[in-house]
Amino acid sequence: MPLSPWRLRLLIVALLTVSFLGALDHTVVATSLATIAGELGAVEHMSWVIVSYTLASTVLLPVLGKLADLVGARLVFLASLALFIIASLFCGLAQDITQLATARVAQGIGSAGLHLMPQTIVGEVTTPRERPRILSLIGAAFPIAILVGPLAGGLITDAWGWRWIFWMNIPIGMLALALAVVAVPHIAGRSARRFDIGGAVVLGITVTAFVLGAGWASAGGDSGVPVLVAALVAIVGLAAFIAIELRVSEPVVPLRHFANRTILFCIVLSTVIGVGLFSVVSYVPTFIQMAYGTSATVSGLVPIATVFGMLVSTLVTGSLASRTGRYRAFPIFGTSAAAIGLLVMAFLPAGMPLWVPMLAMGLVGIGTGSFMNIIVAVAQSAASRSDTGSVTATVSLVRQVGSTTATAIVGGLIGVGVTAGLPASLDAATLTPQAVAAASPAVQTQVAELYSGVLAPIFIGLALAYVVGIVASLLLPPGRLSDERDAPSTAAAESAIA
Numbered sequence: 001m002p003l004s005p006w007r008l009r010l011l012i013v014a015l016l017t018v019s020f021l022g023a024l025d026h027t028v029v030a031t032s033l034a035t036i037a038g039e040l041g042a043v044e045h046m047s048w049v050i051v052s053y054t055l056a057s058t059v060l061l062p063v064l065g066k067l068a069d070l071v072g073a074r075l076v077f078l079a080s081l082a083l084f085i086i087a088s089l090f091c092g093l094a095q096d097i098t099q100l101a102t103a104r105v106a107q108g109i110g111s112a113g114l115h116l117m118p119q120t121i122v123g124e125v126t127t128p129r130e131r132p133r134i135l136s137l138i139g140a141a142f143p144i145a146i147l148v149g150p151l152a153g154g155l156i157t158d159a160w161g162w163r164w165i166f167w168m169n170i171p172i173g174m175l176a177l178a179l180a181v182v183a184v185p186h187i188a189g190r191s192a193r194r195f196d197i198g199g200a201v202v203l204g205i206t207v208t209a210f211v212l213g214a215g216w217a218s219a220g221g222d223s224g225v226p227v228l229v230a231a232l233v234a235i236v237g238l239a240a241f242i243a244i245e246l247r248v249s250e251p252v253v254p255l256r257h258f259a260n261r262t263i264l265f266c267i268v269l270s271t272v273i274g275v276g277l278f279s280v281v282s283y284v285p286t287f288i289q290m291a292y293g294t295s296a297t298v299s300g301l302v303p304i305a306t307v308f309g310m311l312v313s314t315l316v317t318g319s320l321a322s323r324t325g326r327y328r329a330f331p332i333f334g335t336s337a338a339a340i341g342l343l344v345m346a347f348l349p350a351g352m353p354l355w356v357p358m359l360a361m362g363l364v365g366i367g368t369g370s371f372m373n374i375i376v377a378v379a380q381s382a383a384s385r386s387d388t389g390s391v392t393a394t395v396s397l398v399r400q401v402g403s404t405t406a407t408a409i410v411g412g413l414i415g416v417g418v419t420a421g422l423p424a425s426l427d428a429a430t431l432t433p434q435a436v437a438a439a440s441p442a443v444q445t446q447v448a449e450l451y452s453g454v455l456a457p458i459f460i461g462l463a464l465a466y467v468v469g470i471v472a473s474l475l476l477p478p479g480r481l482s483d484e485r486d487a488p489s490t491a492a493a494e495s496a497i498a
Helices: 007-030 030-040 047-071 071-092 097-125 131-139 142-161 169-183 195-221 224-247 255-259 261-278 286-292 303-324 329-346 355-369 374-382 384-419 433-438 442-476
Strands: none
Touching: 007 030, 007 071, 007 097, 007 131, 007 142, 007 169, 030 047, 030 097, 047 097, 047 195, 047 384, 071 097, 071 169, 071 255, 071 384, 071 442, 097 384, 131 142, 131 261, 131 303, 131 374, 142 195, 142 303, 195 224, 195 384, 224 255, 255 261, 255 384, 261 303, 261 355, 261 374, 261 384, 261 442, 286 303, 286 355, 286 433, 303 329, 303 355, 303 374, 329 355, 329 374, 329 442, 374 384, 384 442, 433 442
């Protein structure tokens, strides 16, 4: 039964509130990390505040997606929100790093539901034609959170203390929970089907090994053996997971998704986003500071331009896709624009005016945002309603794993390249923008050229990732999103790989 216009608006408000809450928690903690670690006396373990959260939210994505298909997205959504609120309380009450990391695991599990279930619910209660517009509105929470999160985290920590960056989730979460109880309709599950416990456990171990291995590899040092062990566990785990999924009647990640051309190329495009943009955006401010000699505040203008471009384009293209029903042109345009922006970054001479990299990275953001949420709607339209949760989770999972892995690789390459080429007067272990600013003009020029030289091939490599996205976009079956809730797009019936 379709929702009335006012009920749909209320649902969008509820889902947007929850999505913003989940997205904000990804960004607000980073500003307060040093303060948290210092007060808890665990500076050497402060990375676990982030790692425990990210790992839990990544591993649980496919599990929650499948649970939504079995017991209904509404139940999983409300349970995830309740867990997130309770975990936020305990994060603020933590007295040591172990307690905080444990609470962050629970918070990460809840956050996975806050990210995934709004998209799944939209896929369940709206027509394929409506989804791009609604998903773009809900998806706007992510770039907004990137813009305001670090600033909000710093202000809250300075004014009230770091514990309030977690406790602020409680009143907002309670409001969101009240809205969700009223706005989210009942969505019937398929509880007669059995949950794939073996597949979920093996997938969790595999993803954990993969993510940890990527993190250890980026850290360098004496991490060779742990990285090798993690890689072996991930390879064996992947093989075992595929074997399990081929045998069970209801796999946690149905491999039939990968036999559908529409879904397969949406998965490829989602991976491209994680690899091509999310892996490098956190390193861009350092690059700008070192290569352009700017302050930390000024260097933040470049990622802001990227995120703002993403925000505008996701809203515009989502509206256009819902109005026309056509979707294939948006990933073709988006991947092409992002590839051009990264190539411009690769060949920029050191010392160019700051507005040039801002425009280039803004183009990357515009390109990525133009198809980031549309591919979720297209993948949902190509799957059966009984697989809405699992296909949405799969698209999100590959993006997150791709981002984590590529971030580790990019960080490692930057570290190795800068250390190898650094002038003798500077120490890599204590290299800061302040140290470079205090050096002679000749050394500053050397550092600027070094960072430009190190980042250039990285930008080219990421541009090539978007070129893969261009190919995937061209291979994406053309079609029109349907106006009927249970009908697939016109491409879906022809999209199975023979």
